[in-house]
Amino acid sequence: MLKKVLAPLALALAISAPAFAAGDVTPAPKVKWSFHGLFGTFDRPAAQRGFQVYKEVCAACHGLHLVAYRNLQDLGFSEAEVKSIASGYQVTDGPNDAGEMFQRPGRPSDRFVKPFPNDNAARAGNNGALPPDLSLMTKARPDGHNYLHALMIGYEKAPADVQLADGQHYNKYFPGHKIAMPQPLNEGQVTFADGTKATVEQMANDVTVFLAWAAEPELERRHQLGLQVLLFLIVATGVFYAAKRRIWKDLH
CATH class of the missing domain: 1.10.760.10 (Cytochrome c-like domain)
Incomplete structure (x- = not known):
């Protein structure tokens, strides 16, 4: 042990x-x-x-x-599983009305x-x-x-x-x-x-x-955002290039 x-x-x-x-x-x-x-x-x-x-x-x-325990849902744990995991721990909370700290079961937000x-x-x-x-x-x-x-x-x-x-x-x-x-x-x-x-x-x-x-x-969300930005830039580049060709076509 x-x-x-x-x-x-x-x-x-x-x-x-x-x-x-x-x-x-x-x-x-x-x-x-x-x-x-x-x-x-x-x-x-x-x-x-x-x-x-x-x-x-x-x-x-x-x-x-x-x-936080609720973050475990990002890994595929269900809400019920997260509540069960969190409640298995004692959390110090307070003060209560008497001004004292107390122990309570954990919550997903902890x-x-x-x-x-x-x-x-x-x-x-x-x-x-x-x-x-x-x-x-x-x-x-x-x-x-x-x-x-x-x-x-x-x-x-x-x-x-x-x-x-x-x-x-x-x-x-x-x-x-x-x-x-x-x-x-x-x-x-x-x-x-x-x-x-x-x-x-x-x-x-x-x-x-x-x-x-x-x-x-946040790594996966960051990767998804990066991919979206990359796709946006590719599309925007195509649009700008087409606009440039149209505006300047009479000068070539």
């Missing part, structure tokens, strides 16, 4: 922390993400599975404070409940370290989607010529390859509702898609 709680904390710290030792950096594999490119969209089933990984593995330590009431409580529960919020985690590094995915799948047995100190682990994609974070994802760690096999690769892919959506929930 302790490992399940501490692993997500170490994941985010590893993303933002410098290398523990100098060494060669192995480039992260380039994944063909569905949300990349002019016509990119989020893979809904993958994002829903990624939410499940976040909820069951990451949320014990890490918040997602820029996202933002994701933080795992700790304040930063001091978060540090106290994590050996002095403050677990970062994951709302913008895929933007924490250049090529953050591929780096996050690679970090979660990059654990291997250390080569014979590599000496690891106590508490260090070997990750071929981490700068210097020596990392304090234990492997955050393990085979079968979650049971996906759609029956997808929960391999490390699958969970890493899905939670990356979910966190990419959390960081840019």
Whole structure:
């Protein structure tokens, strides 16, 4: 249980922390993400599975404070499902008529409940370290989607010529390859509702898609607007060109 709680904390710290030792950096594999490119969209089933990984593995330590529960409807969750998810959390609200704060079940309009009431409580529960919020985690590094995915799948047995100190682990994609974070994802760690096999690769892919959506929930609308503007400019160019030919035809 302790490992399940501490692993997500170490994941985010590893993303933002410098290398523990100098060494060669192995480039992260380039994944063909569905949300990349002019016509990119989020893979809904993958994002829903990624939410499940976040909820069951990451949320014990890490918040997602820029996202509201109602936003999950954009991923294909029904209104009833969102209400059920939100009501599973207790939200501090108030003050009431007596001037006191009180607890109530979450509502779809609430933002994701933080795992700790304040930063001091978060540090106290994590050996002095403050677990970062994951709302913008895929933007924490250049090529953050591929780096996050690679970090979660990059654990291997250390080569014979590599000496690891106590508490260090070997990750071929981490700068210097020596990392304090234990492997955050393990085979079968979650049971996906759609029956997808929960391999490390699958969970890493899905939670990356979910966190990419959390960081840019407006991405698809932005792509659609860009396409509309592009089509408008193409049509407008044709109209202007035809008008130019008509106006100046007697001078040629």
